[in-house]
Structure formats: structure tokens, C-alpha cells
Amino acid sequence: xxxxxxxxxxxxxxxxxxxxxxxxxxxxxxxxxxxxxxxxxxxxxxxxxxxxxxxxxxxxxxxxxxxxxxxxxxxxxxxxxxxxxxxxxxxxxxxxxxxxxxxxxxxxxxxxxxxxxxxxxxxxxxxxxxxxxxxxxxxxxxxxxxxxxxxxxxxxxxxxxxxxxxxxxxxxxxxxxxxxxxxxxxxxxxxxxxxxxxxxxxxxxxxxxxxxxxxxxxxxxxxxxxxxxxxxxxxxxxxxxxxxxxxxxxxxxxxxxxxxxxxxxxxxxxxxxxxxxxxxxxxxxxxxxxxxxxxxxxxxxxxxxxxxxxxxxxxxxxxxx
Numbered sequence: 377x378x379x380x381x382x383x384x385x386x387x388x389x390x391x392x393x394x395x396x397x398x399x400x401x402x403x404x405x406x407x408x409x410x411x412x413x414x415x416x417x418x419x420x421x422x423x424x425x426x427x428x429x430x431x432x433x434x435x436x437x438x439x440x441x442x443x444x445x446x447x448x449x450x451x452x453x454x455x456x457x458x459x460x461x462x463x464x465x466x467x468x469x470x471x472x473x474x475x476x477x478x479x480x481x482x483x484x485x486x487x488x489x490x491x492x493x494x495x496x497x498x499x500x501x502x503x504x505x506x507x508x509x510x511x512x513x514x515x516x517x518x519x520x521x522x523x524x525x526x527x528x529x530x531x532x533x534x535x536x537x538x539x540x541x542x543x544x545x546x547x548x549x550x551x552x553x554x555x556x557x558x559x560x561x562x563x564x565x566x567x568x569x570x571x572x573x574x575x576x577x578x579x580x581x582x583x584x585x586x587x588x589x590x591x592x593x594x595x596x597x598x599x600x601x602x603x604x605x606x607x608x609x610x611x612x613x614x615x616x617x618x619x620x621x622x623x624x625x626x627x628x629x630x631x632x633x634x635x636x637x638x639x640x641x642x643x644x645x646x647x648x649x650x651x652x653x654x655x656x657x658x659x660x661x662x663x664x665x666x667x668x669x670x671x672x673x674x675x676x677x678x679x680x681x682x683x684x685x686x687x688x689x690x691x692x693x694x695x696x697x
Contacts, residue, residue, distance in 0.1 A: 407456045407509035414445035414519075423449045423517045423544055430469055430484045431515070431544045439473035441519040441540040446506040452513020452547060459553035459575065460495040460504075461632045463611060463689070464512075466545055472533060473519070473540030479533055488549050488693035491611070493632035499526040500543065512550040518543040551611050551633065551690035555657035557599035562659075568617075568683050570596060570659060577629045578657070578685045580617045587619040587681035592661040593648045599655015602691050606638040606650060609692040619661070619681035625674070633689050642667045645684060658686045 412418050420436040427450055457464065465488050469481035482490075497503055502524025510516055520541040522530050533541055554576025566588070569581040604610050612634055615627040628634050638646040644662030652658055662682040664670070672678045 407458060409448075409509040411451065412445075412447040413506075414441075414443075415447075417441045417445035417519050418447040418517065421447075421517055421519060421542055423515070427515050427546055428484070428486065430467075430478075430481050431546075433469070433471050433476065433478075433517075433542060433544060435471060435473060435476035435542055437474060437476050438536070439519065439540045439542065440538045441473070441521045443521050444502045444505055444524050445519040447517050448510070448514055449517050449544075450513070450515040452511045454512025454547075455550040455552055456509050456511045457494060457507050457547070457550055458509065462494040462553045463491050463551045463633055464494055464547060465489075465491055465549040465693075466547055468546075469544045470533075471542040471544075472535065473542050474535055476542075479541075484546075485696070487696045489695040491549075491551075491635070491692060495632065499529050500524070500541075501526060503543070503545070507545065507547075510545075510547055512547050514547045516545045516547070518545065549690075549693075552655060552687070553689070554613065555597045555599060555655055555687040555689075557597035557653070557655040557657065560595050560598050562594045562596065564594065567592065567594070567661065568659065570657075570685050576687065577613075578615060578687070580615060580624070580683055580685055582617060582619055582622065582683060587663070588661050589663055591644050591647060591663060591666050594659045595652065595656055596659055596685070597655070597657035599653045599688060601654025601656075601688075604638075604649050604652050604654075604688065604691070606646075608694060609635045609637050610649060611635050611689045611692060612649070613687040613689060614684050616682055616684045618676060619683055625676055635692055642682075644682070645686075648684065648686060649688070652688055654688050654690055656688045658684075658688070660684050660686070 422434040425432040467482045470479045502520045506518045571579045613628045644666030648658050648660035664679050667682045670678045
């Protein structure tokens with residue numbers, strides 16, 4: 377196999393993401409995806425081999441697809457990709473459409489700790505459409521036309537004008553884009569209200585009046601996923617507001633979710649997570665003694681009561697030794 381072109385090293389061989397999908401308001405419930413987008417093109421690509429291993433690909437060469445085409449070689453039944461900021465563990469193999477030669481691939485070693493945001497794979501913007509609504513456990517074959525590649529990638533891959541690049545993507549693990557658990561009844565008297573955008577992004581409305589003096593935790597949505605024990609990092613989206621303020625002092629919803637350990641956050645935040653389940657959304661009011669106390673912290677004044685709404689999206693696997 378020839379030396380891997382420099383532009384394809386963007387795979388990183390450790391963490392893989394995808395080009396940003398313009399999917400405002402998308403959710404798994406409204407996903408619709410054909411198993412093959414263009415049979416005429418995809419019939420020219422045959423993918424075989426165990427999904428745990430680097431795929432074997434036969435291409436009717438030279439492949440010159442005029443537009444993006446994809447096929448679900450294997451269809452999984454897990455979480456769907458619906459957001460550009462979703463995190464996932466993907467294995468990817470790239471093949472020349474001109475020769476069928478393997479150009480680059482991720483390790484295919486079963487390591488589920490290599491998590492990447494779905495928005496990082498900008499050298500292959502055609503992945504945006506090809507993986508929209510693809511589900512965990514799937515193997516997707518993709519024919520990328522020259523228009524589906526970032527500038528310079530085709531040249532670095534040794535492709536001639538009009539040649540395509542073939543990718544095979546295995547979706548090992550897909551984290552939730554937002555909490556998807558069952559709504560729970562809470563009286564909520566005197567507590568902040570949570571409103572949600574169509575894509576699940578929450579907003580906080582802080583009531584007038586004094587904040588609770590004790591740590592207060594409410595489960596707003598109850599997920600049916602794994603339990604947060606603190607033994608593994610937890611992936612979350614969160615928004616934090618100081619009691620009495622209207623604007624967040626911090627939020628992950630403008631980018632990718634955060635990976636947190638319970639010993640790396642303030643005690644009240646950790647208490648809100650421990651024992652919860654993946655898919656849950658939690659509201660927590662953190663008094664100063666369970667937060668930053670009498671210490672000023674960036675935009676947070678000393679002695680502040682903090683309010684967080686937290687979406688629990690998944691648990692990270694521990695790195696392989």
C-alpha cells in the first residue's frame with residue numbers, strides 16, 4: 377500500500393468526526409433515511425467483511441460519481457445521528473475510486489474511548505448528507521464526488537479529475553443529541569422553569585424571590601440508559617445560570633457536549649449526576665456551599681446560587697490498556 381496522502385491524515389486514526397450537518401430541530405423521531413440513495417452508483421461498489429474489521433471493498437474502476445451516493449450495507453438499531461454537535465465513535469476506511477486501493481483507515485481495534493464530535497470531519501463534507509439519520513451499529517458505504525470533498529483532498533488522494541473517493545463508515549457508538557427520557561412530574565413551586573427548543577436545547581427561567589438554601593435536584597426526563605456511577609466519564613450538555621440572572625454564564629449547547637468526571641465538578645453538580653441514567657434531564661439548584669462558596673469564579677460572583685439543567689447523553693468507555 378502506498379504512503380497515506382497528507383490530507384487524509386485528517387482522519388487522525390484515533391478520533392473521527394463529520395462535517396457539520398445543517399439540521400436545526402432534528403430529532404431521532406423524525407428521521408427518514410433510504411437504505412440506498414442511488415442504486416445505479418452503489419451497485420458499482422461491493423463491501424464485504426466483518427463489521428468489526430477493516431472492510432474489503434471492490435470498486436468498478438474508475439468510479440466517477442457525479443453526485444453523492446450512499447448505501448447502508450448494515451443497518452443498526454441504535455441511536456441516530458441528528459445533530460452536527462453529536463459525539464460518536466466511528467471507524468472509517470477510505471478507498472480510491474480510481475483504483476479501489478485502500479488509502480487510509482482508523483485502527484478498527486474495538487476501542488470505544490476515541491470519541492469525537494460529529495462536526496470535525498470537515499475534509500469530507502459529503503459525509504453530512506450521507507450520515508444524516510444513520511444509526512449506531514450501521515456500516516455505510518459512501519461514494520463521494522469531487523464536490524463532496526474539501527479543496528485539495530482529491531489531489532492529495534491521487535485522484536484524477538472527476539474521480540470519486542469511496543468511504544466506508546462503521547458507527548460503533550452514537551451518543552444522544554439531547555435527553556430523550558420520559559417526562560416526569562415535578563411540583564416545581566418556587567423553582568426555575570425549563571423550556572425546550574425543538575432540538576431539545578433547554579432554556580432556564582429563574583423566578584423572582586429567594587433561592588432555596590438547600591441543594592435541590594429534580595429529574596425532568598427519566599432515561600432508560602446506563603447509570604452514572606462516577607466510574608466512567610459522562611457526556612452531558614448543560615446550561616448554567618446564576619440565580620437572579622437571565623443570561624447563562626456557561627453552556628455547552630453552542631458546541632459539542634462535555635465529558636466530565638464527578639470529581640472534577642462542584643459537589644452540587646456531581647450530586648445531580650450520580651445515580652441518574654443516560655437519557656435523563658436534570659434540574660439542580662446549587663447553593664454556595666455546594667458550588668464555589670465565597671470565591672468568585674470568572675463570571676460567577678462570590679456567594680452565588682447556581683442553577684443547571686443537564687442532559688445526560690452517554691457514558692465514555694475507559695481507554696484500552
